[in-house]
Amino acid sequence: MSTSLYYDASRATALTSTETAAVERIVTAHQSNFPYQDEESLFLYEEGGSEPDAIVAGSTKMPFDPDRVMPVLEQVLGSVTELRRALPDAEWRVHLDDFDLPWNENEGYFLPS
Numbered sequence: 001m002s003t004s005l006y007y008d009a010s011r012a013t014a015l016t017s018t019e020t021a022a023v024e025r026i027v028t029a030h031q032s033n034f035p036y037q038d039e040e041s042l043f044l045y046e047e048g049g050s051e052p053d054a055i056v057a058g059s060t061k062m063p064f065d066p067d068r069v070m071p072v073l074e075q076v077l078g079s080v081t082e083l084r085r086a087l088p089d090a091e092w093r094v095h096l097d098d099f100d101l102p103w104n105e106n107e108g109y110f111l112p113s
Contacts, residue, residue: 002064003097005073007080008057009090015055022086023056030079039063039072042079055090056083062096073111077101081108 015023027042034041044058060076062069077094084092084103094101094109101109 003062003069004059005062005076005080005094005096006057006059007083007092007094009055009084009087009092010053011055011087011090012053015087019055019087023083026079026082026086030075030082034075036063036068036072036075039068041072042076056087070111077109077111084108 023044027044030042040061040063042058043060044056060072063072073096080094084090085108092103094103096111102112103109
């Protein structure tokens with residue numbers, strides 16, 4: 001059984017061109033710096049997902065190798081944190097399957113211990 005990280009942002013207004021450029025920059029930086037080429041990485045859906053007001057949505061399947069789960073999760077959560085900071089007026093939801101991950105203004109998204 002696999003676990004996936006899901007992330008989405010919604011609001012009534014579409015992304016501006018400046019916001020779209022910021023999202024693209026974050027995704028490109030993440031993909032070029034992601035150290036595990038054989039694992040899933042940050043992945044945004046086309047069209048922002050299935051929710052009507054979704055502006056950004058995606059998911060990442062976590063690795064089966066237990067030694068890789070935390071490093072991959074930290075990398076992806078770091079990028080999702082950057083996305084949230086680039087789109088602060090959106091309503092965000094980030095969760096591992098059914099477990100919602102908390103947001104901290106100083107540290108971003110994290111997995112509670």
